Amino acid sequence: MKKTNFRSERMRILVVGGKGTIGQVIVGKLEKKHEVIIAGRTSGDVQVDLTEVASIERMFKKVGHVDAIVNASGAAKFQTIEAMTPEDNLVAVQSKLLGQINLVLIGQHYLLHDGSITLTTGIMKDDPIPGGASAAMANGGVAAFVKSAAIDFTQGIRINCVSPNVLEESYDAYQESFKGFVPVPAERVAMAYVKSIEGKQTGQEYKVY
Amino acid sequence: MKKTNFRSERMRILVVGGKGTIGQVIVGKLEKKHEVIIAGRTSGDVQVDLTEVASIERMFKKVGHVDAIVNASGAAKFQTIEAMTPEDNLVAVQSKLLGQINLVLIGQHYLLHDGSITLTTGIMKDDPIPGGASAAMANGGVAAFVKSAAIDFTQGIRINCVSPNVLEESYDAYQESFKGFVPVPAERVAMAYVKSIEGKQTGQEYKVY
Numbered sequence: 001m002k003k004t005n006f007r008s009e010r011m012r013i014l015v016v017g018g019k020g021t022i023g024q025v026i027v028g029k030l031e032k033k034h035e036v037i038i039a040g041r042t043s044g045d046v047q048v049d050l051t052e053v054a055s056i057e058r059m060f061k062k063v064g065h066v067d068a069i070v071n072a073s074g075a076a077k078f079q080t081i082e083a084m085t086p087e088d089n090l091v092a093v094q095s096k097l098l099g100q101i102n103l104v105l106i107g108q109h110y111l112l113h114d115g116s117i118t119l120t121t122g123i124m125k126d127d128p129i130p131g132g133a134s135a136a137m138a139n140g141g142v143a144a145f146v147k148s149a150a151i152d153f154t155q156g157i158r159i160n161c162v163s164p165n166v167l168e169e170s171y172d173a174y175q176e177s178f179k180g181f182v183p184v185p186a187e188r189v190a191m192a193y194v195k196s197i198e199g200k201q202t203g204q205e206y207k208v209y
Numbered sequence: 210m211k212k213t214n215f216r217s218e219r220m221r222i223l224v225v226g227g228k229g230t231i232g233q234v235i236v237g238k239l240e241k242k243h244e245v246i247i248a249g250r251t252s253g254d255v256q257v258d259l260t261e262v263a264s265i266e267r268m269f270k271k272v273g274h275v276d277a278i279v280n281a282s283g284a285a286k287f288q289t290i291e292a293m294t295p296e297d298n299l300v301a302v303q304s305k306l307l308g309q310i311n312l313v314l315i316g317q318h319y320l321l322h323d324g325s326i327t328l329t330t331g332i333m334k335d336d337p338i339p340g341g342a343s344a345a346m347a348n349g350g351v352a353a354f355v356k357s358a359a360i361d362f363t364q365g366i367r368i369n370c371v372s373p374n375v376l377e378e379s380y381d382a383y384q385e386s387f388k389g390f391v392p393v394p395a396e397r398v399a400m401a402y403v404k405s406i407e408g409k410q411t412g413q414e415y416k417v418y
Contacts, residue, residue: 098302105290106295108291125353136353137353138350139353142346145343147345148346203337
């Protein structure tokens, strides 16, 4: 048995949302070994608004080729189904769903051979919370897209997603929405991104529950 | 044990896509016992384009209150991931995903007490086919939305979806895309819609594989 076949070389990695609660911990794990470029709406090394295709294109033109693309950002409106309007639902559609999928569709052309893409879903799709249907929709759409896109890629390109539980770090703010959920540390969630980036699996959804 | 607690009274049921391959079989099963209103883009009793919120609103204003809403329609563009553009993906977003979700968000206000909504997903989200990522995304989004929306509804409103395998009836046309899949008869798929409409379950995805 070979000692390891995880990727061990230095990579160039784009982390969208790298200044967020999960993003910071992912970046902390990656930057010891890799070149990390942080993208954010207002913070980081390069600015991007994932709800706009043109903004994603501009970001990649600035950043150029990378070995890995990670997204740890995404918004959704929480609203009970009986009060939800088609407009309310568009927040998650534009951000968590299409923002991530367009990051794949555009970013794939900036990936080097054997590159990877790692997106973010969330526990609400599997374990619903009140008012969470729009976020769940985006999470479910991304997870199914990842599983399906994985079989199409050639040139060693891989794609996975990470589905975090509510985080210990943000549990104070969210506990009214996540009653009975056992929060997980961002540290543990970040490990799943590392597995996706430095490992060899594809088409997976890593559930950190 | 009571003999049955399935719904046994005559219901008023709206079937969008009721002239399609699955829709016709669903309607055939329902119309012996219930009042069925068929909606379609160009056929049926009332016209609707699910990709337009205003068209859905117009349909419900014409139809009025119903006991059950069923959708057996939805389009997606099949395209390998490496050639897929954000525009390609919008076909499934507007039709299979938002078309169905907006049918829920608008249609819920036209549902009588103990009414139900039954949507349609598809096997590609669980068992990917080449070029199927956009359709899978829509299916996965709808399935997660259904599971989550179900816990929010009050007044006995239920919501489920049916995930059909490729149909025996359309296997000749689609067999190049579904190699190795064992097609199922539309008759068997239609039974799952009846279970959703006349039964009591909610938040389910009936997989007819």
